Amino acid sequence: MLRALIRVAVVASMAGSALAQGAHDLDRGALDRAIKDSWRQAQPEWLQRLKQDDTQALCSLYRNNPPADIAAAIQAREKAAIKYPAAGVALMGDWKKGERLAQSGYGMRFTDYPPRAENGGNCFACHQLDPKELSYGTLGPSLAAYGKTRNFADADVKAVYERIYNPQAAVACANMPRLGASGFLSLEQIRDLTAYVMSPESPVNK
Amino acid sequence: MIVRKRLFCAVIAGLMLPAAAALAAGASDDATERELENYRQMLKADPWSNPGMLDVDRGEALWGEKRGPNKASLEGCDLGKGPGKIDGAFAELPRYFRDADRVMDLESRLLWCMEKLQGFEANALVKRPYSKANQSGTELEALTSFVASKSNGAAFAPQLTHEKERAALALGEALFFRRQGPMDFACATCHGDAGKRIRLQSLPYLSQPEEARQVVGEWPAYRVSQGTVMTPQHRLADCYWQMRLPLVDYGSEVTVALTMYLVNQAKGGVIATPGLKR
Numbered sequence: 001m002l003r004a005l006i007r008v009a010v011v012a013s014m015a016g017s018a019l020a021q022g023a024h025d026l027d028r029g030a031l032d033r034a035i036k037d038s039w040r041q042a043q044p045e046w047l048q049r050l051k052q053d054d055t056q057a058l059c060s061l062y063r064n065n066p067p068a069d070i071a072a073a074i075q076a077r078e079k080a081a082i083k084y085p086a087a088g089v090a091l092m093g094d095w096k097k098g099e100r101l102a103q104s105g106y107g108m109r110f111t112d113y114p115p116r117a118e119n120g121g122n123c124f125a126c127h128q129l130d131p132k133e134l135s136y137g138t139l140g141p142s143l144a145a146y147g148k149t150r151n152f153a154d155a156d157v158k159a160v161y162e163r164i165y166n167p168q169a170a171v172a173c174a175n176m177p178r179l180g181a182s183g184f185l186s187l188e189q190i191r192d193l194t195a196y197v198m199s200p201e202s203p204v205n206k
Numbered sequence: 207m208i209v210r211k212r213l214f215c216a217v218i219a220g221l222m223l224p225a226a227a228a229l230a231a232g233a234s235d236d237a238t239e240r241e242l243e244n245y246r247q248m249l250k251a252d253p254w255s256n257p258g259m260l261d262v263d264r265g266e267a268l269w270g271e272k273r274g275p276n277k278a279s280l281e282g283c284d285l286g287k288g289p290g291k292i293d294g295a296f297a298e299l300p301r302y303f304r305d306a307d308r309v310m311d312l313e314s315r316l317l318w319c320m321e322k323l324q325g326f327e328a329n330a331l332v333k334r335p336y337s338k339a340n341q342s343g344t345e346l347e348a349l350t351s352f353v354a355s356k357s358n359g360a361a362f363a364p365q366l367t368h369e370k371e372r373a374a375l376a377l378g379e380a381l382f383f384r385r386q387g388p389m390d391f392a393c394a395t396c397h398g399d400a401g402k403r404i405r406l407q408s409l410p411y412l413s414q415p416e417e418a419r420q421v422v423g424e425w426p427a428y429r430v431s432q433g434t435v436m437t438p439q440h441r442l443a444d445c446y447w448q449m450r451l452p453l454v455d456y457g458s459e460v461t462v463a464l465t466m467y468l469v470n471q472a473k474g475g476v477i478a479t480p481g482l483k484r
Contacts, residue, residue: 026373026376026379026380030373030377031377031380031381031384034377034381034459034460034463035460037458037459038455038458038459038460038461039451039452039453039454039455039458039460040455041452041453041455043452046452047452049386049387049388049450049451049452050386050387050451050452051386052384052385052386055390056386056390059390060380060385060386063383063394064394108388108389108450109447109448109450110447110452111447124405125405126404134406135405135406137402137403137405137406137407138401138402138403139396139399139402139403139404139409175395177388177390177391178390182388182389184388184389
């Protein structure tokens with residue numbers, strides 16, 4: 001289904017639809033060839049990272065603003081792929097561990113091998129969380145008092161877990177990484193981060 | 207001279223605050239930015255107080271020196287305006303070169319000249335093209351700094367008459383918006399909106415000409431935190447590193463195309479190198 005949508009989208013863009021001011025005269029094969037030729041020194045297993053999945057390809061093509069039908073297809077597929085903890089295990093883990101993860105930007109850069117620490121969520125790079133932490137980025141919305149503002153509702157706990165696991169289940173082509181879907185963070189880590197955002201004890205909600 | 211040195215040291219001391227202290231101080235990032243701006247103003251009054259000028263100087267000596275297996279200088283190197291013509295050349299790069307039959311930026315062109323004129327082995331030169339923190343610049347970095355500085359005061363004038371130049375621009379634009387890797391990042395993720403920052407670091411909005419004109423012409427730049435000059439190729443390679451992609455080849459088609467896109471965005475922006483960055 002998505003493959004078909006991509007084909008339709010590419011043809012539409014070639015016909016000069018609503019899209020792109022410069023990309024129209026770009027042979028799409030040229031882009032793939034240029035990428036292949038520009039990482040000649042890279043290890044084969046690293047080259048996988050340059051290959052796009054369907055979601056990345058569509059979001060690139062539409063510059064993160066896909067038409068409604070394609071957005072709905074992306075969201076449905078990403079949502080269906082979300083994994084949850086085993087039955088009986090709470091969606092909220094340990095907020096203190098979550099806080100450390102929110103501060104750490106470590107992981108998966110080529111200088112991070114062999115790993116010296118667990119991957120971090122790097123939440124503060126883009127979001128305000130604990131209002132006492134002044135070094136926060138603004139690429140994403142402020143999440144200060146996020147749980148408190150929502151009365152710590154169970155439905156919101158679930159929504160936050162899903163948002164961290166895969167933000168594109170809620171918003172197609174969201175800027176935020178799909179931290180669970182890509183395997184960058186484990187379910188355990190996502191539970192800890194969910195607690196950091198949603199627990200009444202967390203400094204985010206103080 | 208002594209006064210200048212003292213001021214310089216004071217600024218450096220201010221910038222070198224340990225990270226923890228910087229975080230605790232909170233507003234210190236604004237303070238750092240103010241000190242940097244003071245320093246930039248001082249540099250305008252006396253450009254030779256920029257430590258990056260050491261590389262410019264060294265690059266000038268390297269340019270004229272007979273070197274390599276062929277014992278040749280780079281004075282026969284054609285950077286697009288004719289052999290040995292350096293003034294204003296950087297402002298018109300990247301451009302198409304018939305001898306190489308491809309579009310080249312300053313760095314890939316210097317590499318070409320070092321290989322073809324001086325007889326150096328390109329593979330050996332690109333093995334470690336970037337200096338590490340607190341090392342003096344590589345020869346390529348010094349030469350890049352020198353040639354770029356010879357366009358100071360000139361405005362970027364992107365060359366788009368050749369078909370391959372236009373193809374490079376289209377490729378660069380597509381690459382800017384291409385999402386990839388385990389974090390789904392594109393250049394546009396961080397540089398596609400106004401007034402954003404990572405932690406406290408401001409991010410230039412590069413898909414908008416107004417901001418691109420202000421910042422693209424500051425590269426190569428001297429990075430105070432590293433104590434080295436960072437070239438445009440290095441800057442782009444560092445972005446891809448942070449995007450969790452493998453190390454992109456020096457002077458690759460991808461990085462040259464992105465440079466073409468950025469220079470085209472910055473069209474008309476005035477070149478002032480080496481810039482000064484954190």
